[in-house]
Amino acid sequence: MLKNNVISKKAIVNPLLMLMVMWSGYFLQLHGFFGSCFGAIIPLLPEGLLGIVTAPLLHGNIDHIVGNSIPIAALMFLLYQFYPLVANKVFIIGWVATGLLVWLLPPIDIMTGNYLYTCTIGASGVVYVLAFFLFFSGIFKWNMTLLTISLLVVLYYGSLIWGMLPEELFSNLEEPSKISWQAHLAGAVVGVTLAFMFRRIGDKKKRYIWEFPNYYSEKDDKLWQEYKENHPDDFLEMPYKKKDDIWDRLDELRGK
Numbered sequence: 378m379l380k381n382n383v384i385s386k387k388a389i390v391n392p393l394l395m396l397m398v399m400w401s402g403y404f405l406q407l408h409g410f411f412g413s414c415f416g417a418i419i420p421l422l423p424e425g426l427l428g429i430v431t432a433p434l435l436h437g438n439i440d441h442i443v444g445n446s447i448p449i450a451a452l453m454f455l456l457y458q459f460y461p462l463v464a465n466k467v468f469i470i471g472w473v474a475t476g477l478l479v480w481l482l483p484p485i486d487i488m489t490g491n492y493l494y495t496c497t498i499g500a501s502g503v504v505y506v507l508a509f510f511l512f513f514s515g516i517f518k519w520n521m522t523l524l525t526i527s528l529l530v531v532l533y534y535g536s537l538i539w540g541m542l543p544e545e546l547f548s549n550l551e552e553p554s555k556i557s558w559q560a561h562l563a564g565a566v567v568g569v570t571l572a573f574m575f576r577r578i579g580d581k582k583k584r585y586i587w588e589f590p591n592y593y594s595e596k597d598d599k600l601w602q603e604y605k606e607n608h609p610d611d612f613l614e615m616p617y618k619k620k621d622d623i624w625d626r627l628d629e630l631r632g633k
Contacts, residue, residue, distance in 0.1 A: 403434075429476030435498040441499055449507075471506035475564045508530055509565045510571050
């Protein structure tokens with residue numbers, strides 16, 4: 378299933394670089410370099426704009442970063458292996474656009490209707506961009522290899538769909554959820570949009586000659602033309618039965 382049976386160098390190096398930067402950011406957090414929401418996305422506040430770039434590199438705890446590291450590595454590998462022509466654009470645009478969309482979304486608590494300014498960190502928004510891009514791009518292109526990637530994404534990350542909804546809808550929480558469904562929703566929207574934008578770039582559905590109307594032309598059939606040249610006797614005018622004319626048989630009919 379690997380393209381040309383060769384693993385792309387970028388499909389290995391880029392996910393490793395991303396993981397290295399993520400874990401470096403987490404290491405700096407542990408040593409107090411990113412405290413008091415510094416580097417996080419804070420919706421509609423100017424001081425939260427820095428988080429558009431830095432938030433995916435910061436995480437709340439070890440479980441948070443481990444939970445994002447595995448899908449980031451797997452999805453980035455698929456992106457750079459099977460979509461090399463647009464991989465950088467998808468990753469960079471997806472990163473920035475998702476962060477900007479989260480910053481623009483009003484931080485409203487859907488249960489109370491009150492504004493709830495939160496510090497959003499973590500790479501889950503980027504995870505959603507990659508997952509939704511890979512899934513919908515395979516569908517838009519309708520290429521069998523890419524559709525297989527779409528099925529793999531659904532198989533392993535299909536449950537991501539629930540992360541686009543507020544956790545409060547499914548459980549009674551004593552305090553507001555720390556999971557940013559806004560980041561998940563923003564990432565999903567951006568991923569689908571990018572899949573549609575780049576649907577004509579790279580591998581597409583293969584169309585075979587018989588799928589086109591009036592595809593066959595005898596003049597273009599080399600084998601048939603060669604046969605006609607090498608076997609001219611097979612194409613001599615065939616004998617035919619003389620047309621029966623009743624007037625030629627008139628005497629025969631009168632004699633009866």
